[in-house]
Amino acid sequence: WILSLDKKVKSLPAKGAVNATINKPVMTNGVLTISAAYTDNGGANNSKPLMGSNSIWLRNSMVTFQRAKNLKEFSKTTVGENTYLTVPDTRGWFSIDRINLTDIARASLSILWEDVPASACAFEIHLDSPEGNIIGAFSFAGKEKNTTSKAGAQPVSAVLTTDLKQVNDGKVHSIYIVKTGDTKQEKGVALSAIQFYLK
Numbered sequence: 253w254i255l256s257l258d259k260k261v262k263s264l265p266a267k268g269a270v271n272a273t274i275n276k277p278v279m280t281n282g283v284l285t286i287s288a289a290y291t292d293n294g295g296a297n298n299s300k301p302l303m304g305s306n307s308i309w310l311r312n313s314m315v316t317f318q319r320a321k322n323l324k325e326f327s328k329t330t331v332g333e334n335t336y337l338t339v340p341d342t343r344g345w346f347s348i349d350r351i352n353l354t355d356i357a358r359a360s361l362s363i364l365w366e367d368v369p370a371s372a373c374a375f376e377i378h379l380d381s382p383e384g385n386i387i388g389a390f391s392f393a394g395k396e397k398n399t400t401s402k403a404g405a406q407p408v409s410a411v412l413t414t415d416l417k418q419v420n421d422g423k424v425h426s427i428y429i430v431k432t433g434d435t436k437q438e439k440g441v442a443l444s445a446i447q448f449y450l451k
Contacts, residue, residue, distance in 0.1 A: 314447040336442040345430040353419040358449040364409040388414040
């Protein structure tokens, strides 16, 4: 809207810094939107002003699976504010869409299980499709049943990590988390989040 037709307002600087949380508590699924617009006074001979605008969206580096799309064999369960993906017995996948991987060097995958034995399983990160280039891989060795295991115990979690092949084309991609091979999931194993790290 027009605030004034006769009052000139000084433009903001072309460069600067912004507090990513705007001094608010960090939200796992929070998004910071930064928008900018430009116009000039036009040129000679009454030429029209040049105008432009753009927006970018910055998400938390930890991505929960509430945003998971294109599920194949995986099943999604929501408990309270948490979303989990149950790992299938067979090969399957899901995607996280609209991610710019520029300067991203590592990733971690949060996995949990309610009881043992929990079967070993492996996952690959593919670019843009389940058959796309592999840029990283996770491996879970499983957990054997032992004499100290108690029925009905609280879920146990672990964090799997991997280095990522650099994708520095500046484009927005989808990543597919592909569970490889066939495994017998005697006890449920689930995934809760993936987090990305810079170099």
